[in-house]
Each structure stands twice: as C-alpha cells, then as structure tokens.
Amino acid sequence: MKNKYIFFGLLLLVILLPLVYEDDESRYEKWSKNLLCPVCQGETIFDSPSEYADDMRAVLDDQISKGLTDQEIYSYWVTRFGERIITNPQNNNIEIILIPMLVSIIFTIYFLQKVRR
Amino acid sequence: MISSIGIIISWACLFNLLILLITKNQFRIQLLVRLNLLINFLLFCILEIALFLNDFSISYVANYSATTTPPVYKFASLWGSLDGSILLWNLILAVYFLIYLKYYKKSEEVVDIKIYTTIIIFFTSYTIFSSSPFAGCIELSSIGCQSSSLLPFQDLVMSSQGRGPNPLLQNHPLMAIHPPILYLGYIGLVLPFVITTSYLYRKDTNRNWIKLAADSTFYPWLFLTAGITLGAAWSYEVLGWGGYWAWDPVENVSFIPWLLATAFLHSSKAQINESTLLNWNYFLGGLMFLSTIFGTFITRSGVLISVHAFSNGNIGIFLLSGLAIFTLFFIYTGSRNVQYFATSKKLDNFFGKSGFFIVNNILLFISALIIFIGTIYPIFYETFYSRQLTIGRTFFDILVGPILLLLLLLMSFSIKLSVANINLSSWFKKNIVTINAALIITITISYIYSLGYLGIVTIFGAVTLTLSGLINILPKVKTRRLSGSYWTGQVAHIGIAVFSIGLILNVTQSYSSEFITTDEGNINFAGNTYVIDKAYEVSREEKDIINLPITSGSKIKNASLNIFKNSSQQAISSPAIFRNIESDTYVTIKFIDNENYKLIFRKNYGILIMWLGLALTTTSVIPKVRKIEK
Numbered sequence: 174m175k176n177k178y179i180f181f182g183l184l185l186l187v188i189l190l191p192l193v194y195e196d197d198e199s200r201y202e203k204w205s206k207n208l209l210c211p212v213c214q215g216e217t218i219f220d221s222p223s224e225y226a227d228d229m230r231a232v233l234d235d236q237i238s239k240g241l242t243d244q245e246i247y248s249y250w251v252t253r254f255g256e257r258i259i260t261n262p263q264n265n266n267i268e269i270i271l272i273p274m275l276v277s278i279i280f281t282i283y284f285l286q287k288v289r290r
Numbered sequence: 291m292i293s294s295i296g297i298i299i300s301w302a303c304l305f306n307l308l309i310l311l312i313t314k315n316q317f318r319i320q321l322l323v324r325l326n327l328l329i330n331f332l333l334f335c336i337l338e339i340a341l342f343l344n345d346f347s348i349s350y351v352a353n354y355s356a357t358t359t360p361p362v363y364k365f366a367s368l369w370g371s372l373d374g375s376i377l378l379w380n381l382i383l384a385v386y387f388l389i390y391l392k393y394y395k396k397s398e399e400v401v402d403i404k405i406y407t408t409i410i411i412f413f414t415s416y417t418i419f420s421s422s423p424f425a426g427c428i429e430l431s432s433i434g435c436q437s438s439s440l441l442p443f444q445d446l447v448m449s450s451q452g453r454g455p456n457p458l459l460q461n462h463p464l465m466a467i468h469p470p471i472l473y474l475g476y477i478g479l480v481l482p483f484v485i486t487t488s489y490l491y492r493k494d495t496n497r498n499w500i501k502l503a504a505d506s507t508f509y510p511w512l513f514l515t516a517g518i519t520l521g522a523a524w525s526y527e528v529l530g531w532g533g534y535w536a537w538d539p540v541e542n543v544s545f546i547p548w549l550l551a552t553a554f555l556h557s558s559k560a561q562i563n564e565s566t567l568l569n570w571n572y573f574l575g576g577l578m579f580l581s582t583i584f585g586t587f588i589t590r591s592g593v594l595i596s597v598h599a600f601s602n603g604n605i606g607i608f609l610l611s612g613l614a615i616f617t618l619f620f621i622y623t624g625s626r627n628v629q630y631f632a633t634s635k636k637l638d639n640f641f642g643k644s645g646f647f648i649v650n651n652i653l654l655f656i657s658a659l660i661i662f663i664g665t666i667y668p669i670f671y672e673t674f675y676s677r678q679l680t681i682g683r684t685f686f687d688i689l690v691g692p693i694l695l696l697l698l699l700l701m702s703f704s705i706k707l708s709v710a711n712i713n714l715s716s717w718f719k720k721n722i723v724t725i726n727a728a729l730i731i732t733i734t735i736s737y738i739y740s741l742g743y744l745g746i747v748t749i750f751g752a753v754t755l756t757l758s759g760l761i762n763i764l765p766k767v768k769t770r771r772l773s774g775s776y777w778t779g780q781v782a783h784i785g786i787a788v789f790s791i792g793l794i795l796n797v798t799q800s801y802s803s804e805f806i807t808t809d810e811g812n813i814n815f816a817g818n819t820y821v822i823d824k825a826y827e828v829s830r831e832e833k834d835i836i837n838l839p840i841t842s843g844s845k846i847k848n849a850s851l852n853i854f855k856n857s858s859q860q861a862i863s864s865p866a867i868f869r870n871i872e873s874d875t876y877v878t879i880k881f882i883d884n885e886n887y888k889l890i891f892r893k894n895y896g897i898l899i900m901w902l903g904l905a906l907t908t909t910s911v912i913p914k915v916r917k918i919e920k
Contacts, residue, residue, distance in 0.1 A: 176722045183729035187750070190733060191742045209680055217682065220531040222863060222880050222890055260682025269681065273663045273689055277656040288567065288648055290636040 201237050205230055208250060209258045217260055292340045293348045294442035296333065296424030303329045303380075304414050311407045314400055323387050323403075326410070330384040333377055337368055337423055347446040349438035350374055350423040356454035356856060358831035363460040369469045370455045372590060372605060373423040376416060378470060382477045383410050390481055394502050402488035405619075409480060412612050420604055433856070454832065457854040461862055464524040472517030472544065476585075478510025479547060479578040482554070483620075486575035491623045495630045497562065503575045504558035511551045512911050518544055519904040530863040530878045532802070532892045534900075537686045542665045543585030546658045550578045553654040560647040569624075569631035570651070576620045581658075583613045593669055641714060646704040653697050660689045695748060698790055702755035705762065705783050724761065728754040739799055748794040755787035774913040781910035789903030795896030799873070802892040808885050815891040816875065818842055822889075825882065832856075838887060840866050840877055849877045849889070871898050 205219040210226040218226040218233070236246050247265070250258050263269040306329060310322040337350070341364045346352040354374065355367045369375040387406055395402065417423065418440070425438035426446040434453035459465050482503040489499035521544070522534035535541060554574040560567050591606025624631075637644055664681045671679045718725075732750040735741070741749065759780045766776075805813050813820045823839040833855060837848040847866035854862070868875040873895040880888040 176726060179726050180722055180729070183726060183733065186733055187729060187736070187746055190736055190746065207682075207684070209682065216531060216533075216536065220533055220536075222530055222878055223860070224881065227880075255678060257678040257680050260680050261684035262679055262681065263685055263688070266679075269667060269685065270689065272667075273660040276659060276663065280656060280659065281652050284570075284648075284652055288570075288637055290638050 201234060204233055204237065204246060207259060207261050208233065209260050211254055211258060292336060292345050293424050293426035293446060296336050297422060297440070297442040299329060299333055299336065300414070300418050300422060300424065303333065304411065304418055307407055307411045307414060311404060311411065316398060319400070319403055320391065323391050327384040327388050330381040334368070334381045337374060337377055338365065341367055344452065346452050347427055347448040349425045349427040349435040352427055352435040352449050352452045354453065354455055356452040356832065359454055359460065360832065362463055362466050363455055366466040367455050370459050373417070373421050375469070376413060377423050378473060379477060380410065380413050380417070382473050383413065383480065386478055386480060390484065394481060394485060394506055396498060396502070399492055401491050402484050405488055406480070406484050416608055420608060454856050457852070457857050457862055458528065460832070461852060461864065462524055462528045464520055464527065468517060468520040468524050471513055471520060475510050475514030475517050476547065476582040478513060479507070479551065479582055481506035481510065482575045483579035486572055487620060487623045490572060490627050493627060493630070495627070500558050500561045500571055504555065504562070507551055507554055507578070511555060512908060514548045514551060515904065516908045518548060519908065523901065526897065530865055532876045532894050537683045539665050540589045542661045543588050546585060546661055547578055547581045549654045549658040550574055550581055553651045554578060556647045557651045560644040564635060564644050566635040566637060566644055568634035572624055572631070580613065580617055580620065583609060583616065587613060588665065646700065650697065650700060653693050653700070657690050657693050661686065695751065698748065698751035698755065701783055701786065702751045702758060705755060705758050705780065724757050725754065728757055739795065741798060745794050745798050748790055752787040752790040756784050759784040759787070777913040778910045782907045785903045785907030785910060787903070788906060789900050792896035792899030792903060796894060796900065799895035800893055802890055804880065805889050805891060807887050807889060813889070813891065816893050818875070822887065836882065838879055842868055849879050851879050851882065869898060
C-alpha cells in the first residue's frame with residue numbers, strides 16, 4: 174500500500190517537473206531547421222557547415238530581428254527558391270500529415286477487427 | 291582482356307543458373323548451387339583484380355577508381371557505384387543460396403529452388419544485358435570512360451587515369467564495411483520470402499514454415515541493425531555536421547525493411563505459440579524482401595535525389611518489372627491459401643503476450659507505412675502539381691516519433707510477461723517497486739538535463755525497460771538457467787533502451803557555436819579551453835589535407851579539410867572529436883582565410899551511449915549462435 178502512495182507522489186512530481194523550466198527553442202532555431210540548404214544535398218541550414226548556408230542564416234537572423242511574421246519569412250524564401258526549400262511543408266499543405274494519419278487509423282481498425290474474436 | 295573474361299564468366303553464370311532452374315536431381319542441385327557461388331566469387335575477384343591493376347579499359351574501373359586511390363578504397367570501389375554493387379549483391383545472394391540449402395531446405399521438392407534461382411537469374415541478367423561492371427570502354431571522355439560495350443573481344447580504348455570514387459566515399463574506412471554488412475541484411479530477407487512462398491505454393495501448411503521463416507529472418511535482421519548503425523556512425527564521422535540520421539530517402543528505405551523484419555520476428559512468435567496471425571505472417575514474410583527491392587528501386591532509379599543516390603539508365607524499369615513479377619507471384623501464392631488463412635485463431639484478450647505482439651506489429655507497421663508515404667509523396671506531388679517538395683525531418687519527427695515512443699513504453703511494459711494472459715492490476719502490484727525506482731531515476735535525470743515531457747516519457751520508458759530486463763536476467767545468470775534466445779531477447783531490448791537514452795539526450799541537449807580564431811588562439815567552449823595550433827598541410831596522391839591540431843587537456847586531435855584532386859566538389863571537412871561518455875565535442879573547420887580559421891564547435895550529447903546501445907542489441911546474438919553450435 175505504501176508503495177502505491179509513493180507511486181502517485183512520484184507521478185505528480187514528474188508531471189509538474191517540466192513546468193519549472195521553459196522551452197527555449199528560439200524562432201531563429203525553428204526556422205533554420207526548417208530551411209533546406211539548396212546546395213548541400215539534403216541538409217538544413219541549421220545543420221550545414223557550408224558558406225551558402227551561412228549567408229542564408231545571416232538573412233534569416235536579420236528577418237527575425239526585424240520581427241517579420243512567419244508568413245512573410247515563408248513567402249520570402251519560397252518566391253526565391255521554390256517550395257522545395259521548406260522542410261516542413263505540412264504547415265502549409267495539411268494533407269501531407271492527414272493522409273498518413275488516416276491510412277494508419279484505417280489500417281489499425283481493419284487489423285484489430287480481423288484478429289479479434 | 292579482363293573485360294572479356296568477366297563478360298564470358300557472367301554468361302557462364304547465367305547458363306549455370308538456367309540449368310539449375312530446370313533440374314530436379316537433388317545431387318545436381320547441391321552441385322550447381324555451389325558452382326553458382328564459386329562463379330560469383332570468381333566474378334567478384336576478377337573485378338577486384340581489375341581495380342587493383344588499374345585496368346582502365348574497363349569502363350567501371352575508369353569511372354570509379356584511379357591509380358591514386360588508396361588500396362582500401364580501391365577494394366571498396368567494387369560497391370562504390372551501381373554496376374559493381376550488383377556484383378556484390380549477386381555474390382551475397384549466392385552465399386545465402388548455399389545457406390538456404392544447408393539449413394533451411396527440409397524437403398525434396400524443388401519449387402523453392404526455382405523461386406530462388408529465378409530471383410538470382412533476374413539480377414544476373416541485369417549485369418549481362420543492361421549494364422555490366424565488366425563492360426569494356428570503347429569511347430573515352432576527358433577523364434574516365436564515355437561509352438562502353440557489353441560484348442567481349444571488342445577493340446577497347448584505355449585512359450591513362452581513372453576518375454576515382456566520389457570523394458565522400460573515400461574519406462573514411464567504414465566505407466569498406468558498411469555497405470557489405472547492409473547488403474547481408476537486405477539480401478538475407480530473400481530467405482523468408484523463399485520459405486513462405488515455397489511452402490504455401492505447395493500448400494504445405496504444417497508449422498515448419500513459420501519456424502523456418504522466423505529463424506532465417508534473425509541473422510539478416512541483425513546485419514540490418516549493424517549496417518544501419520555503421521551507416522549512422524559513418525555519417526557522423528564523415529559528413530562534418532555532427533548528424534547521424536537525416537530522414538534521407540535512402541535511410542528511410544533501409545529503415546522500412548528493418549521495421550518490417552522486427553515486426554515479423556515478433557508476430558511469428560504469436561503464430562508459433564498460439565496459431566494466430568497466419569495471413570499476417572505470410573504477408574510480412576514476403577513483404578520484407580519486396581520492400582528491399584522497392585527501396586533499391588526508389589534510390590537507384592533516379593526518381594529521388596539524395597546523398598546516396600547513384601542512378602543509371604534503365605535500372606529503374608528493370609527493378610520495377612522485377613518488383614511487379616515477384617509481387618504478383620506472392621499475391622497468387624497467397625490467394626491459393628485463403629482457406630488455410632481462415633483457420634487463423636482469433637484473440638479474445640489483448641492483455642497477453644500475443645496481444646502485445648499484435649500492438650507491437652500495428653505500431654511497427656504503421657511506422658513503416660508513414661515512412662513509405664513520406665518518402666514517395668514528393669514524387670506524386672511533382673507528378674500532379676509539377677512542383678518540387680521536400681519532406682524533411684519535422685514530418686517524421688511529428689508522425690513517427692510518438693509511435694516509436696509508444697513502442698518503447700510497450701516494451702518496458704511487456705518484457706516481463708511470460709504468461710499468455712495477465713491482469714493489469716496484479717501486474718501493477720507485482721512491479722510497483724520497479725516502477726517507483728524508475729520514476730526516481732527519471733526525475734533525477736530529467737531535473738539534471740531540464741527535460742520536457744517528451745524527454746521524461748522517453749527516459750521513463752528506457753529506465754523501466756532496463757531495470758526489468760536486468761531483473762529478468764540477473765537471477766538467472768547466478769543460477770545459470772539462461773536459455774540462449776531468452777538472453778538474446780532481453781539484451782536486445784536493453785540495448786534499445788540504452789540507445790533511446792542516448793538519442794533523447796542528443797536531441798534535447800546538443801548545441802553549437804562558431805568561432806573565428808588565428809594560430810595559437812584559445813577557445814573557451816562548454817567550460818573547457820581548446821588550444822589551436824598552427825595548421826600544416828599533408829599532401830597525398832589522391833588529396834591534400836590541411837590539419838589543424840586542437841589540444842584539450844592532454845588530448846590532441848586534428849580537425850582537417852580534405853581537398854580531393856580530380857574532383858570539382860568542395861573540400862570535405864573532417865571533424866576533431868573529443869569523446870566522453872556523456873557528450874562529444876565535435877570541431878569542424880568551416881573555412882580558412884589567410885591566418886584566420888572559422889571553426890564550428892558542437893556539443894553532441896549521448897553519441898557514445900547510442901552506439902553502446904546499438905552495439906548491445908547487435909551482440910545480443912552471441913548466445914543464440916552458441917545455441918546453434920551445440
């Protein structure tokens with residue numbers, strides 16, 4: 174019985190723990206992970222050590238310090254490099270997330286129906 | 291000369307296989323399978339000899355090797371590009387054919403031999419009729435070979451120097467190990483394909499097929515695990531950005547067979563124990579192999595652009611037709627057994643071992659499905675909208691990440707199950723001490739690293755899994771009552787737990803900064819001082835290396851830039867890595883400008899922990915091997 178109380182106490186502690194510190198990923202970090210470096214074979218500008226990515230990061234840094242909205246930043250890069258440059262296209266094409274989710278749900282329901290008595 | 295010999299022996303190989311296809315005599319089958327292995331080994335050696343003799347009259351040697359290529363990369367050049375890698379593919383297929391004959395062939399029927407032989411004929415034909423690694427060069431380009439001939443005894447031209455391998459492929463010796471190991475994994479999945487289809491084609495539905503198929507999947511699965519791990523390690527050591535997994539299409543299609551094989555290893559147990567999931571096991575048993583062919587198609591046909599992709603003319607249509615033929619045969623064989631599949635037992639209770647295997651299979655299969663969709667969606671998008679699209683890591687992080695996390699929790703929950711049905715509350719009572727201990731450790735670790743919920747749940751799953759695994763094994767080690775496969779199962783799961791801890795630390799804790807410094811400058815990074823020495827140049831035949839010695843404490847490591855001759859590609863930056871169990875300090879040179887160096891310092895957490903976990907999973911096989919020897 175005592176173990177049970179310890180368990181619930183610990184559970185509460187674990188749930189409260191992350192509220193002590195805050196999420197510190199900056200907008201800059203998010204965006205640099207989102208932009209593909211066009212000359213570096215599939216790396217984002219966050220990862221890529223190339224000079225080209227360096228220049229792109231400088232532009233991005235400038236945009237964020239000027240306080241451009243996400244939509245403004247998005248259209249700046251897409252008009253220059255095309256949609257290819259965005260590595261999380263699901264923000265603008267929601268079907269990219271919805272299709273696999275739907276397929277997975279249909280599969281799961283079908284599979285469970287088949288194996289269950 | 292070597293070109294002609296290679297081409298003629300390739301034909302002999304095909305001829306030998308055609309005889310094998312029609313023969314019914316058991317002794318002759320034994321003989322021809324060995325002969326096939328011998329011929330393929332010979333072909334492998336001939337191309338290696340051509341590479342080492344710098345025989346540039348062979349187009350492949352002229353285009354993917356050079357006189358200045360160091361020996362280890364000359365050796366690896368055989369699988370450095372498409373045509374040669376098919377030679378390695380065929381050799382491994384031949385090796386597995388003999389293994390099949392020795393360990394997995396249990397009847398005198400010859401359907402299985404016909405299926406297996408057809409598969410090898412398919413790939414051998416490619417090297418004869420479409421694109422041969424032995425094709426002689428008949429027209430030179432400025433460097434290397436422009437066009438080549440598939441016929442022997444032509445008048446060949448020979449360049450004085452070859453083009454050499456892609457610089458990225460000659461910058462780390464792992465290149466000599468990673469591809470063959472991965473191939474041993476991929477191609478091994480042909481075994482369960484042949485076993486399931488041949489047994490069910492003959493409508494031989496005794497329990498043998500699932501046992502054999504499950505057994506034969508184990509070693510290829512292990513090679514896949516090791517191969518993918520080595521690939522990640524290679525990427526970390528060579529690409530210079532401190533990453534190991536980029537959700538690149540080629541990585542994705544290697545992960546799909548791994549997920550399917552992992553699912554099959556579990557679902558086959560459900561069938562062996564409780565005769566359930568018959569049709570599902572048939573489906574997975576074949577799909578594993580089909581998915582590797584599909585993966586090869588996606589990455590070798592040029593439909594996708596990626597770091598690993600090398601494409602060549604008609605391999606796409608060739609692989610696609612092969613995929614179609616094998617798939618149709620697979621579906622046909624399945625349709626012959628509808629009645630047998632209908633006898634599959636259904637489950638009433640999911641809180642038992644089989645129930646867990648089912649949930650495990652759903653999660654693994656869905657992951658494979660999502661990765662599949664994410665990989666091919668850009669192709670559809672381009673076809674329908676004529677615009678290019680990139681599906682990057684966020685997509686996979688959002689969709690696959692949570693599923694893998696659920697799997698981890700499922701593992702930590704189910705690893706202690708041994709009975710078919712359990713009751714949730716009694717399970718909870720039994721394990722509450724373990725769970726509480728895991729919670730205390732989780733809170734401590736999470737507090738130290740300021741982890742968010744994602745991190746907390748991961749650490750909790752991993753710690754619970756490790757603790758329950760240890761509690762399972764330790765008492766049995768003392769009393770020496772440990773069966774091989776039990777040990778393997780527990781250790782493999784603990785390895786995954788350790789890996790998860792490394793991964794979550796890496797994802798949440800790593801950071802980097804850039805510094806501009808001169809010779810003999812000091813850099814303070816992450817509480818340590820790094821002393822930069824004067825850079826010096828080393829000139830080798832194939833490349834120039836600029837080394838920058840960096841000292842931290844008593845350790846000196848070089849960060850370097852590799853500038854390959856014969857290559858238009860920009861310099862490749864090799865990192866200096868200061869390793870430590872908690873985190874690596876990973877230093878790369880960004881550029882050198884007069885006396886100024888621009889350096890990137892990265893603090894990469896959990897890397898060694900990740901490798902340790904994956905190594906543990908891979909070595910978990912040892913007790914199982916010992917068991918077989920007995």
